[in-house]
Amino acid sequence: MTRIGMGFDVHRLVPDRELWIGGVKIDHELGLLGHSDADVAIHALCDALLGAANLRDIGYHFPDTDPKWKGADSRKLLARVIELLAEQGYTLGNCDITICAERPKMNPHIPAMKQQLAAAMHCDENQISIKATTTERLGFTGREEGIAAYAVALIEQVSVVS
Numbered sequence: 001m002t003r004i005g006m007g008f009d010v011h012r013l014v015p016d017r018e019l020w021i022g023g024v025k026i027d028h029e030l031g032l033l034g035h036s037d038a039d040v041a042i043h044a045l046c047d048a049l050l051g052a053a054n055l056r057d058i059g060y061h062f063p064d065t066d067p068k069w070k071g072a073d074s075r076k077l078l079a080r081v082i083e084l085l086a087e088q089g090y091t092l093g094n095c096d097i098t099i100c101a102e103r104p105k106m107n108p109h110i111p112a113m114k115q116q117l118a119a120a121m122h123c124d125e126n127q128i129s130i131k132a133t134t135t136e137r138l139g140f141t142g143r144e145e146g147i148a149a150y151a152v153a154l155i156e157q158v159s160v161v162s
């Protein structure tokens with residue numbers, strides 16, 4: 001069986017935080033605020049994967065009230081999500097992520113992001129698409145108050161778990 005899921009996430013841009021997107025640290029004067037490393041692209045992807053498997057959402061599995069996830073590397077959350085799916089007999093088909101940010105430029109970092117996500121998910125880079133767009137200076141992303149990400153994931157059930 002093939003199933004599809006979507007995810008969406010937003011984090012606020014603030015001073016004195018590192019900017020982590022798609023498992024890559026990007027040089028910028030602002031970083032994303034959050035309980036974990038606030039990797040907006042990975043969080044959207046995790047929700048797409050969990051949604052495809054009907055396994056609730058990232059906040060359900062990794063609550064921001066749990067000190068265990070404070071400053072957490074989101075690549076570890078993603079690896080755990082893939083494990084949760086594997087426990088239900090699911091494997092990744094492909095995923096597609098769109099990052100909405102006015103600045104900094106995402107495109108130079110996309111090959112490194114794909115490498116990071118493929119390593120975390122134990123899949124081929126060809127199964128991962130990452131795209132970036134500005135929002136033409138409109139809205140909170142356009143005003144550089146935050147960064148948003150959307151993701152779609154397709155998963156396949158390779159074994160039936162009773």
Ligand code: MG
Pocket residue numbers: 009010011034038039040043
């Ligand atoms: Mg998030």
